[in-house]
Amino acid sequence: MLFSPSLNVLTLASLIASPIVIAARLPSNQFSPRSSFELSADICAYIDVEIAVDVNLGLIDLDVNVDVKACLCLNTLVDFCAQKAAAQGLTTTQHTKLLTSLKNMIQRPGGAGKMCTYPSTPGCSQSCSASNVCGFTCPVGYKPSTDQYNNPTCVCSSSDYWSCNGQCIPNGQLCPSQAPTSPKARANEKRRQAHPTRPWCPRGKSACGIYENGGDAWECVDTTSDLESCGGCTIPLRASSIPGVDCSQIPHISDVACVLGECRVFKCRRGFVVGKNGTECVADQSSRHDQQASFLDVTSMHFKS
Structure with missing residues (x-):
């Protein structure tokens, strides 16, 4: 062929x-x-x-x-x-x-x-779905709820119980001390006791410096979600540490959050819009063009009169 x-x-x-x-x-x-x-916010x-x-x-x-x-x-x-x-x-x-x-x-x-926030209850899990992208599942014995500030939380399913160290126990029962049980946890506790002035933080948090008169004051911070120490410590304790960002200091912001160690801008003040990268506020060029156009219209009317 x-x-x-x-x-x-x-x-x-x-x-x-x-x-x-x-x-x-x-x-x-x-x-x-x-x-x-161990997540407090996500998109x-x-x-x-x-x-x-x-x-x-x-x-x-x-x-x-x-x-x-x-x-x-x-x-x-x-x-x-x-x-x-x-x-x-x-x-x-x-x-x-x-x-x-x-x-x-x-x-x-x-x-x-959509910006989502989650409870800090141990064992809580994300449950993203088409009907509720910010959904979450509480551990056994707990149910979803909201606190006085309308933040999502997990509370004991029965009013006869109260939350203690991630578990629901009967009302009136004392909360036992949360002593370390695993070999690794006990070893970390020994280090903390041997060096009481050395910063030690639980897994998922970093020791960051704080503003205080005198001494080397510090606190444990979750740098993946902390607004003032996002992505790292704003006041690092070590020179080799990666410095973080204070999201609240981004110019012209109106609504901002720290998500997975990165500042996320959701709303800007009047005259500004969220930039393409979502991490800053930039001048609203459309409003400037409208103002210039209005000025030109008024000027032309003045000369015609």
């Missing part, structure tokens, strides 16, 4: 001009986040979209569509993308593009992401 040379050239040219789309749908079951966490969103991660084969560009239908949080996004990449057989470049695209969808200003 003979092929027309002109047809072959035309077919190849059309392939080069138009990217080929390979739809590769993966299971759209809800992604299961980590069972428990979550329900994502239902197909993301194209292109592959360059020289003369031909192939677009591989990854179907994403899941409730995702920044805290669990890396694990989710790793599972998708493994199931699809994505290259490192495609994996990175998928991660970047989803991250931008969740955390960009005005995007699908």
Whole structure:
């Protein structure tokens, strides 16, 4: 069978001009986040979209569509993308593009992401879903509730019990001391007793300096969520420590939070808008143009009169 040379050239040219789309749908079951966490805040969103991660084969560009239908949080996004990449057989470049695209969808200003806060109750877990992206599950014996400031919390399911060291015990029963039981915990306690002036903090927190007259005062801070020591200590105790950022000092902010060690701006003062990176407030150029236009209109009316 003979092929027309002109047809072959035309077919190849059309392939080069138009990217080929390979739809590769993966299971759209809800992604299961980590069972428990020491997390006070996160940004979550329900994502239902197909993301194209292109592959360059020289003369031909192939677009591989990854179907994403899941409730995702920044805290669990890396694990989710790793599972998708493994199931699809994505290259490192495609994996990175998928991660970047989803991250931008969740955390960009005005995007699908929602700021979520969680209880500090041990054993609490994220429970992100399409109906409630900020959902959480309390440990056995507890139920979801809110405190006097409308912050989410876990309280004992029965009014006959009260919370003690992460457990619900009957009212009137004394709360036992939380003495270390594991060998590692006992070893850490011995170090604290041997060096009482040396900063020791529980796992997940860092020893940061505080402003105080005289002495080397310090406190234990969760630098992944602390507003004034975000990403590190604002007053490091060691010269080699990575300094943190005081999110409250970002110019022109109105609403800001520290999420996973990074300042996230959600609202700015009048005349300013949230920047593209979501970490600063920039001048609202549209309002400036409107003011200039109004000034020009008034000026032209003045000359006409």
